[in-house]
Amino acid sequence: MATVSLINYEDASPEVRAVFDAIKHTRNIPDVNNFWKALANHPETLRRTWETLAEIMKPGALDPLTKELIYVAVSVANNCDYCIHSHTASARAKGMTEAQYSELLAVVGMASQTNALATAMKVPIDPKFLAEEQR
Amino acid sequence: MATVSLINYEDASPEVRAVFDAIKHTRNIPDVNNFWKALANHPETLRRTWETLAEIMKPGALDPLTKELIYVAVSVANNCDYCIHSHTASARAKGMTEAQYSELLAVVGMASQTNALATAMKVPIDPKFLAEEQR
Amino acid sequence: MATVSLINYEDASPEVRAVFDAIKHTRNIPDVNNFWKALANHPETLRRTWETLAEIMKPGALDPLTKELIYVAVSVANNCDYCIHSHTASARAKGMTEAQYSELLAVVGMASQTNALATAMKVPIDPKFLAEEQR
Amino acid sequence: MATVSLINYEDASPEVRAVFDAIKHTRNIPDVNNFWKALANHPETLRRTWETLAEIMKPGALDPLTKELIYVAVSVANNCDYCIHSHTASARAKGMTEAQYSELLAVVGMASQTNALATAMKVPIDPKFLAEEQR
Amino acid sequence: MATVSLINYEDASPEVRAVFDAIKHTRNIPDVNNFWKALANHPETLRRTWETLAEIMKPGALDPLTKELIYVAVSVANNCDYCIHSHTASARAKGMTEAQYSELLAVVGMASQTNALATAMKVPIDPKFLAEEQR
Amino acid sequence: MATVSLINYEDASPEVRAVFDAIKHTRNIPDVNNFWKALANHPETLRRTWETLAEIMKPGALDPLTKELIYVAVSVANNCDYCIHSHTASARAKGMTEAQYSELLAVVGMASQTNALATAMKVPIDPKFLAEEQR
Numbered sequence: 001m002a003t004v005s006l007i008n009y010e011d012a013s014p015e016v017r018a019v020f021d022a023i024k025h026t027r028n029i030p031d032v033n034n035f036w037k038a039l040a041n042h043p044e045t046l047r048r049t050w051e052t053l054a055e056i057m058k059p060g061a062l063d064p065l066t067k068e069l070i071y072v073a074v075s076v077a078n079n080c081d082y083c084i085h086s087h088t089a090s091a092r093a094k095g096m097t098e099a100q101y102s103e104l105l106a107v108v109g110m111a112s113q114t115n116a117l118a119t120a121m122k123v124p125i126d127p128k129f130l131a132e133e134q135r
Numbered sequence: 136m137a138t139v140s141l142i143n144y145e146d147a148s149p150e151v152r153a154v155f156d157a158i159k160h161t162r163n164i165p166d167v168n169n170f171w172k173a174l175a176n177h178p179e180t181l182r183r184t185w186e187t188l189a190e191i192m193k194p195g196a197l198d199p200l201t202k203e204l205i206y207v208a209v210s211v212a213n214n215c216d217y218c219i220h221s222h223t224a225s226a227r228a229k230g231m232t233e234a235q236y237s238e239l240l241a242v243v244g245m246a247s248q249t250n251a252l253a254t255a256m257k258v259p260i261d262p263k264f265l266a267e268e269q270r
Numbered sequence: 271m272a273t274v275s276l277i278n279y280e281d282a283s284p285e286v287r288a289v290f291d292a293i294k295h296t297r298n299i300p301d302v303n304n305f306w307k308a309l310a311n312h313p314e315t316l317r318r319t320w321e322t323l324a325e326i327m328k329p330g331a332l333d334p335l336t337k338e339l340i341y342v343a344v345s346v347a348n349n350c351d352y353c354i355h356s357h358t359a360s361a362r363a364k365g366m367t368e369a370q371y372s373e374l375l376a377v378v379g380m381a382s383q384t385n386a387l388a389t390a391m392k393v394p395i396d397p398k399f400l401a402e403e404q405r
Numbered sequence: 406m407a408t409v410s411l412i413n414y415e416d417a418s419p420e421v422r423a424v425f426d427a428i429k430h431t432r433n434i435p436d437v438n439n440f441w442k443a444l445a446n447h448p449e450t451l452r453r454t455w456e457t458l459a460e461i462m463k464p465g466a467l468d469p470l471t472k473e474l475i476y477v478a479v480s481v482a483n484n485c486d487y488c489i490h491s492h493t494a495s496a497r498a499k500g501m502t503e504a505q506y507s508e509l510l511a512v513v514g515m516a517s518q519t520n521a522l523a524t525a526m527k528v529p530i531d532p533k534f535l536a537e538e539q540r
Numbered sequence: 541m542a543t544v545s546l547i548n549y550e551d552a553s554p555e556v557r558a559v560f561d562a563i564k565h566t567r568n569i570p571d572v573n574n575f576w577k578a579l580a581n582h583p584e585t586l587r588r589t590w591e592t593l594a595e596i597m598k599p600g601a602l603d604p605l606t607k608e609l610i611y612v613a614v615s616v617a618n619n620c621d622y623c624i625h626s627h628t629a630s631a632r633a634k635g636m637t638e639a640q641y642s643e644l645l646a647v648v649g650m651a652s653q654t655n656a657l658a659t660a661m662k663v664p665i666d667p668k669f670l671a672e673e674q675r
Numbered sequence: 676m677a678t679v680s681l682i683n684y685e686d687a688s689p690e691v692r693a694v695f696d697a698i699k700h701t702r703n704i705p706d707v708n709n710f711w712k713a714l715a716n717h718p719e720t721l722r723r724t725w726e727t728l729a730e731i732m733k734p735g736a737l738d739p740l741t742k743e744l745i746y747v748a749v750s751v752a753n754n755c756d757y758c759i760h761s762h763t764a765s766a767r768a769k770g771m772t773e774a775q776y777s778e779l780l781a782v783v784g785m786a787s788q789t790n791a792l793a794t795a796m797k798v799p800i801d802p803k804f805l806a807e808e809q810r
Contacts, residue, residue, distance in 0.1 A: 001535045002257050003358045004371075035249070038256045042372035045379070048460075049249065052453060056241045061234035066201055067242050070208045074246035074386075076795040077212030079349050079619050082253040082260055083246070084797060088543045089264040099196035101544075102582035105795050106191045107202050109585070111209035111218070112791040113784040114170070114184065116614075118217040120751040120780050121173045122137050122759060129220040130406045136670045138763045139776075177777035180784070183592060190588075209791075211390040214484050214754050219392060223408045236409075237447040240390050244450070247386040248379040251479075255346040255375050257354060265541045271805045272527050273628045274641075305519070308526045312642035315649070318730075319519065322723060326511045331504035336471055337512050340478045344516035344656075347482030349619050352523040352530055353516070359534040369466035376461045377472050381479035381488070384440070384454065388487040391443045392407050395487055399494040400676045481660040484754050489662060493678045506679075507717035510660050514653040514720070521652040521749075525616040525645050527624060542797050575789070578796045589789065596781045601774035606741055607782050613745045614786035617752030622793040622800055623786070629804040639736035646731045647742050651749035651758070654710070654724065658757040661713045662677050669760040 007040035016040045019047050026054060033086060065094045073108050142175035151175045154182050161189060168221060200229045208243050277310035286310045289317050296324060303356060335364045343378050412445035421445045424455050431459060438491060470499045478513050547580035556580045559587050566594060573626060605634045613648050682715035691715045694722050701729060708761060740769045748783050 009020055009031070020040075023032045039046040057067055068091040075083035091101070144155055144166070155175075158167045174181040192202055203226040210218035226236070279290055279301070290310075293302045309316040327337055338361040345353035361371070414425055414436070425445075428437045444451040462472055473496040480488035496506070549560055549571070560580075563572045579586040597607055608631040615623035631641070684695055684706070695715075698707045714721040732742055743766040750758035766776070 002259055003355065004256050006259075034258050034261050035253055038258045039252065041368065042375060044460075045252070045372065045376050048457060049252070049379075052457070053245060053249070055449075055453075056238075056245045060238050061232060062204075062238045062242075066204065067238070069197075069201065070205060070239060070242045071246045072795075073205045073208045074212050074243055075250055076791055077209050078247060078250040078254075079794055080250035080254050081797070082258045083250050084795065085260045085264040085543065087246075088795075097196060098581065102585065103191075103195050103197045103202070104205060105582060105792060106585050107197075107205045108209055108795060109589075109788040109792045110188060110191045111206045111222075112213060113788040114188070115210055115213040115215035115218050116751055116787040117174065117180070117184070117780060117784045118170055119213075119215050119754055120747075120759065120763075120783060121139050122756070123169050123173045123217045124137055124141075125217055125220045126169050129224040138760065176773065177780065179595075180777065180781050183595070184784075187588060187592070190584075207390075211386055214389055216392070219390065220408065223390075233446065237450065240387060240447065241450050243390060244383040244387045244454075248383040251346055251382040252375060252379045254349055255342075255354065255358075255378060257351070272529055273625065274526050276529075304528050304531050305523055308528045309522065311638065312645065314730075315522070315642065315646050318727060319522070319649075322727070323515060323519070325719075325723075326508075326515045330508050331502060332474075332508045332512075336474065337508070339467075339471065340475060340509060340512045341516045343475045343478045344482050344513055345520055347479050348517060348520040348524075350520035350524050352528045353520050355530045355534040357516075367466060373461075373465050373467045373472070374475060377467075377475045378479055380458060380461045381476045381492075382483060384458070385480055385483040385485035385488050387444065387450070387454070388440055389483075389485050391409050393439050393443045393487045394407055394411075395490045396439050399490040477660075481656055484659055486662070489660065490678065493660075503716065507720065510657060510717060511720050513660060514657045514724075517656040518649040518653040521616055522645060522649045524619055525612075525624065525648060527621070542799055544796050546799075574798050574801050575793055578798045579792065585792070589792070593785060593789070596778075596785045600778050601772060602744075602778045602782075606744065607778070609737075609741065610745060610748045610779060610782045611786045613748045614752050614783055615790055617749050618787060618790040618794075620790035620794050622798045623790050625800045625804040627786075637736060643731075643735050643737045643742070644745060647737075647745045648749055650728060650731045651746045651762075652753060654728070655750055655753040655755035655758050657714065657720070657724070658710055659753075659755050661679050663709050663713045663757045664677055664681075665757055665760045666709050669764040 002034075002038050004038050004041045006034055006037035008037060012040055013043065015043045016046060019043075019050050022054075023050060035082060035086065065091065065096060068094050069096065069100070069104050072104065076108050077112070137169075137173050139173050139176045141169055141172035143172060147175055148178065150178045151181060154178075154185050157189075158185060170217060170221065200226065200231060203229050204231065204235070204239050207239065211243050212247070272304075272308050274308055274311045276304055276307035278307060282310055283313065285313045286316060289313075289320050292324075293320060305352065305356065335361065335366060338364050339366065339370070339374050342374065346378050347382070407439075407443050409443050409446045411439055411442035413442060417445055418448065420448045421451060424448075424452050427459075428455060440487060440491065470496065470501060473499050474501065474505070474509050477509065481513050482517070542574075542578050544578050544581045546574055546577035548577060552580055553583065555583045556586060559583075559590050562594075563590060575622060575626065605631065605636060608634050609636065609640070609644050612644065616648050617652070677709075677713050679713050679716045681709055681712035683712060687715055688718065690718045691721060694718075694725050697729075698725060710757060710761065740766065740771060743769050744771065744775070744779050747779065751783050752787070 009017060012020060020032050023036060039049060057064060068087060071087045072091055075087055144152060147155060155167050158171060174184060192199060203222060206222045207226055210222055279287060282290060290302050293306060309319060327334060338357060341357045342361055345357055414422060417425060425437050428441060444454060462469060473492060476492045477496055480492055549557060552560060560572050563576060579589060597604060608627060611627045612631055615627055682691065684692060687695060695707050698711060714724060732739060743762060746762045747766055750762055
């Protein structure tokens with residue numbers, strides 16, 4: 001159960017409805033997900049979050065599926081239940097195959113392991129990494 | 136400074152040298168990074184980590200650059216200093232452009248924000264996500 | 271389901287009952303929350319946790335509501351389900367308005383985003399921050 | 406050393422300079438912090454981050470100092486070195502006393518401890534918390 | 541509900557069955573846990589994870605119970621629901637007493653608190669720690 | 676550089692000196708570590724932290740070395756630089772061998788990996804774990 005009420009379209013203010021309409025139109029879906037219904041308690045945060053998300057996730061130097069894979073990876077590392085479910089579903093909707101999902105999980109698991117090992121041993125950063133970064 | 140000594144090739148056991156040789160050969164580099172020199176204190180972990188990493192990061196359903204972007208994203212979320220530096224450098228070596236890096240950061244930042252919002256409000260998972268997952 | 275049994279007042283040892291009584295008296299509530307019933311399996315941890323919490327959360331240089339807002343923020347960042355629910359309820363009980371909650375969430379979300387960006391880019395700390403800290 | 410070059414005002418594009426000017430004007434400071442100089446590699450992220458941050462941190466239902474305390478708390482929980490330094494300095498600049506800082510740290514430490522305990526024992530959420538949330 | 545189907549023995553491929561058999565044989569249990577049934581969607585990850593886990597958790601310089609206590613501690617810090625439940629049960633199966641569990645929780649809670657305090661204050665590392673590490 | 680001044684014995688108040696003396700006496704060391712000198716800015720937190728730590732880390736159902744290994748594991752998972760250095764040094768001082776350290780790291784790394792995998796797939800908890808927990 002959420003810490004706030006979920007606000008449905010029929011109970012929403014005009015300001016909230018405008019954002020809901022934009023989400024439904026952009027994604028071509030009949031209703032918005034619970035995340036947006038929860039955010040609707042904070043209309044300003046709702047609007048800002050949607051506008052920023054739409055801007056960031058659109059096709060660019062990275063394609064939408066790659067962005068979605070990255071979103072899933074971060075959501076797993078941050079352990080966000082809702083986001084893992086919603087973005088894994090979203091990645092599949094954007095064409096993620098089970099083979100790709102399998103490799104995504106393998107990379108996330110491996111990174112988590114070497115992150116822990118490098119952190120535990122406080123491995124000093126190789127000078128060449130720093131030089132390359134500052135080209 | 137590391138919690139262990141860094142073991143250089145000339146001071147390494149034959150078992151460790153064999154792994155170092157494999158890394159240098161696979162990556163076509165003159166010397167291994169500090170991460171491997173630190174892991175060399177634990178030859179079994181060194182060998183297993185290298186073999187698993189090589190297996191996971193090779194081309195597959197996801198291309199090597201996409202895997203590296205995911206690796207950077209997880210390393211940022213897990214806050215591993217060494218891994219952020221080494222995998223950002225590695226992503227650039229595999230062709231990541233600054234425009235791609237810019238979008239990677241934007242997605243990681245945005246995911247971190249919506250992860251926090253969804254977690255804070257304990258948004259209930261939409262039934263349709265669960266249905267889709269169980270196809 | 272918890273990894274331990276929840277211990278109710280009627281089944282509790284005198285040592286545990288004494289702490290339960292203190293909690294009920296201080297908070298003017300008829301029964302303690304599940305957190306305390308779970309901790310009651312470890313009477314020493316129960317007593318110490320309660321005494322420290324009571325000491326830390328009492329009015330001081332920061333008022334109780336501000337402390338509660340900080341508690342919610344940390345619980346979100348640490349992703350503690352139970353703590354998010356209990357401290358959000360507690361903040362509301364101490365007078366948190368929905369407008370304040372909305373702004374709390376916005377700050378937590380924004381901090382999570384800039385935390386990720388600064389961590390990803392390994393931004394060097396401005397010398398002036400260090401100087402100011404050591405006044 | 407950062408993973409990107411820090412961009413100074415004199416080397417910045419007009420788009421970046423406009424944001425730098427807005428930051429300097431709003432905060433009445435002679436130069437922007439390193440965080441913004443790093444973000445300037447991604448002008449769109451720079452602009453969006455500044456505009457959102459300015460909007461969120463302005464006085465509202467919560468005063469600026471309370472918001473800053475929450476920012477520090479989240480930055481500590483997320484372990485962001487840069488953000489801990491910059492927002493602790495910022496909180497002091499906004500009037501945080503050492504007594505307030507002391508209590509902030511005590512709450513953050515205590516929350517981290519009870520977060521871990523509740524998470525470890527998987528304490529079931531009290532029904533009354535859920536009822537209160539849905540009023 | 542999982543993001544993947546759980547694969548039972550009767551529906552598993554020969555490759556997956558071989559790993560399931562190894563797990564059942566090693567642990568002397570009639571069926572594998574859900575974690576393995578979920579991983580079975582990725583046979584290569586299943587095999588590698590099992591082989592590595594079996595290698596790491598076997599008796600060595602640390603006894604199996606100590607390793608399990610460490611596993612629980614990390615799972616709590618990483619907030620993995622499934623792992624907290626499965627490894628707490630596993631620790632009990634390996635002989636963890638309630639008194640030991642109580643002390644494990646107390647150490648995990650205390651470490652979480654001092655971790656937060658040291659991180660918040662950015663305490664500089666004592667030179668003697670570094671010297672000792674490099675003996 | 677710390678966000679607070681480090682307070683040395685000669686500059687400390689009688690209240691702080693009393694805690695410093697207790698630490699030095701208990702640990703038989705000539706001076707306290709930087710963590711305590713930083714905490715000394717908050718005498719009440721200093722006293723409480725020391726008393727709780729001393730109580731928790733003393734021999735009990737778990738021996739001091741096992742407790743220290745758990746402390747290192749949590750500090751790695753929480754990514755606390757200072758704590759990783761200080762508790763790794765402390766574990767060595769209490770007799771941790773390099774072989775034990777090697778196995779500790781392997782378990783921490785493995786747990787981090789399976790934590791991520793179980794979290795990513797949202798593996799449902801086996802009913803038997805829950806039953807066992809409630810004996």
